[in-house]
Amino acid sequence: MKTNLVTHAHIEIEKIEQEAWFDLFTTATDNNALNSSVTCKRFGTSVALADPTTPIFTFNRVLGLGIGKPASKAEVELAIAWMNEYAAPSYALQIASTTHPDTIEKQVQAKGLKRTGNGLAKFYRNATPAVSHPNQSSLEVKIVTPQCAADFGHVVQAGFGLPVSVIPWFSALVGRPKWKIYVAYDNSVPVACGAMYIDNNWAWFGIDATLVEYRGRGAQNALIKRRITDGISAGVIGFTAETGQPSEGEEDNNKSYSNYLLAGFNRLYIRPNYVNK
Numbered sequence: 001m002k003t004n005l006v007t008h009a010h011i012e013i014e015k016i017e018q019e020a021w022f023d024l025f026t027t028a029t030d031n032n033a034l035n036s037s038v039t040c041k042r043f044g045t046s047v048a049l050a051d052p053t054t055p056i057f058t059f060n061r062v063l064g065l066g067i068g069k070p071a072s073k074a075e076v077e078l079a080i081a082w083m084n085e086y087a088a089p090s091y092a093l094q095i096a097s098t099t100h101p102d103t104i105e106k107q108v109q110a111k112g113l114k115r116t117g118n119g120l121a122k123f124y125r126n127a128t129p130a131v132s133h134p135n136q137s138s139l140e141v142k143i144v145t146p147q148c149a150a151d152f153g154h155v156v157q158a159g160f161g162l163p164v165s166v167i168p169w170f171s172a173l174v175g176r177p178k179w180k181i182y183v184a185y186d187n188s189v190p191v192a193c194g195a196m197y198i199d200n201n202w203a204w205f206g207i208d209a210t211l212v213e214y215r216g217r218g219a220q221n222a223l224i225k226r227r228i229t230d231g232i233s234a235g236v237i238g239f240t241a242e243t244g245q246p247s248e249g250e251e252d253n254n255k256s257y258s259n260y261l262l263a264g265f266n267r268l269y270i271r272p273n274y275v276n277k
Contacts, residue, residue, distance in 0.1 A: 014064060043075050045065070045068050046064040050087035065093065066096070089276060093113060112277075139192065140184065155183060182196070205227055208241075225263065
């Protein structure tokens with residue numbers, strides 16, 4: 001029974017993440033004025049995301065291959081062919097551990113994609129109330145209204161060092177169904193942000209960014225706690241997030257990784273990246 005529950009959690013956290021990212025990309029494709037280079041497509045249980053003007057695999061990847069049911073060879077080949085046409089050359093396929101990965105890995109590697117890096121740590125948390133961090137932040141976390149949507153877009157762009165073209169794209173998430181968008185302020189200055197996507201009583205946390213000069217002031221701890229509290233109020237039964245998996249022995253030195261552990265999240269598994277080189 002416990003194994004079945006763990007497998008169910010794996011599937012749900014993969015699904016909610018891929019739906020959040022697909023909706024994020026749909027936000028741009030619904031209005032090409034936001035970012036005309038962005039496109040996305042579904043292939044069976046998976047989604048493909050492409051933005052060749054932002055040549056990092058976060059914005060150019062396939063999620064969900066084999067989630068729910070094994071991926072067919074045709075599905076894998078169609079996804080790779082589509083990525084070769086629309087994505088930045090260094091795109092990635094991310095294959096979860098619940099998808100019978102041995103079979104998919106062989107197909108992916110036969111197409112020239114190689115496993116690289118440490119992968120992503122996939123976190124899960126139940127709906128128990130969040131506890132306060134020992135060191136309270138002086139920054140004020142607010143849910144973003146449409147009038148202040150650009151605050152979110154600017155922090156995303158500056159915090160991650162992304163092209164300025166992402167500012168209107170991410171700003172457009174404010175007020176979009178299923179999304180709750182947050183910004184932490186130092187007085188009136190927007191300095192950090194985070195987002196929550198809720199669907200079928202599950203919540204995905206992501207787009208966590210802090211301006212360089214404000215790091216170390218507890219912004220992300222406060223943003224995580226606020227999202228947990230608001231998610232529970234909205235009926236969320238399970239939360240998920242992901243960060244880069246640190247090298248062995250370096251976990252305590254990775255702030256993003258540590259922040260989620262301190263907030264009561266557990267790492268369920270590591271999801272590898274298979275990158276086109």
